[in-house]
Amino acid sequence: MDRILLVLAFEFILLSILSSSGLIQCTREDDDHDFVRSLDRGVLDLKKEKLSHFRIYWHDIVSGRNATSVRVVQPSNISATGFGIISMIDDPLTEGPQLSSKMVGRAQGFYALSSQEEIGLLMSMNFAFTQGKYNGSTITVLGRNIVFNKVREMPVIGGSGLFRFARGYVQARTHTFNLKTGDAIVEYSCYVLHY
Ligand SMILES: *[C@@H]1O[C@H](CO)[C@@H](O)[C@H](O)[C@H]1NC(C)=O
Numbered sequence: 001m002d003r004i005l006l007v008l009a010f011e012f013i014l015l016s017i018l019s020s021s022g023l024i025q026c027t028r029e030d031d032d033h034d035f036v037r038s039l040d041r042g043v044l045d046l047k048k049e050k051l052s053h054f055r056i057y058w059h060d061i062v063s064g065r066n067a068t069s070v071r072v073v074q075p076s077n078i079s080a081t082g083f084g085i086i087s088m089i090d091d092p093l094t095e096g097p098q099l100s101s102k103m104v105g106r107a108q109g110f111y112a113l114s115s116q117e118e119i120g121l122l123m124s125m126n127f128a129f130t131q132g133k134y135n136g137s138t139i140t141v142l143g144r145n146i147v148f149n150k151v152r153e154m155p156v157i158g159g160s161g162l163f164r165f166a167r168g169y170v171q172a173r174t175h176t177f178n179l180k181t182g183d184a185i186v187e188y189s190c191y192v193l194h195y
């Protein structure tokens with residue numbers, strides 16, 4: 001009896017050694033996730049995270065033949081706050097408040113009127129930059145925009161290219177809003193952490 005126990009114990013120890021050394025394929029649940037592996041940060045050359053700031057102007061043109069904002073969802077019953085309206089945008093981003101100033105990229109995405117109590121938007125857009133070394137890089141802004149507030153803060157939730165691993169926030173301030181046409185120029189002050 002003692003001998004059997006001894007043999008069993010020996011086999012158990014041997015099995016543990018073999019499986020932990022990888023000689024025996026293990027089918028435990030947590031080993032099913034080995035399509036993910038950890039990398040050293042050096043592989044992606046991630047040295048020091050830096051903070052960048054830039055101020056750009058966002059031109060939402062809803063009127064005229066060259067509109068950059070198109071209403072794509074129109075609720076059958078529109079309330080005073082426009083709840084349910086969705087507009088797709090491809091808005092120019094410029095260095096100065098004039099549309100004729102240097103173009104730095106485009107804001108592509110959509111905004112949706114998402115409040116029943118006030119004029120409030122859900123903004124979901126990529127700032128796709130086209131200038132200099134930032135050409136081809138993007139940041140993604142996703143947030144809540146109560147358009148008649150003086151300053152609206154929205155998170156930067158990611159980025160690509162030079163803005164990989166981006167996080168941060170933007171502060172939007174209306175520069176001009178044309179009540180007649182609905183066209184708006186908004187200053188975006190962007191604070192972005194990235195590598
Ligand atoms: C639309 O854009 C074209 C080309 O840039 C320009 O010539 C035209 O004047 C613009 N039209 C309006 C209504 O802004």
Ligand SMILES: *[C@@H]1O[C@H](CO)[C@@H](O)[C@H](O)[C@H]1NC(C)=O
Nearest residue numbers: 075076077078079080081084
């Ligand atoms: C639209 O709104 C009006 C006024 O509030 C209401 O009487 C009507 O029932 C609504 N129609 C629909 C389809 O919800």
Ligand SMILES: *[C@@H]1O[C@H](CO)[C@@H](O)[C@H](O)[C@H]1NC(C)=O
Nearest residue numbers: 129130131132133134135136
């Ligand atoms: C940005 O990149 C695109 C595609 O690579 C290129 O066609 C374009 O000329 C570049 N723009 C600037 C301003 O460098």
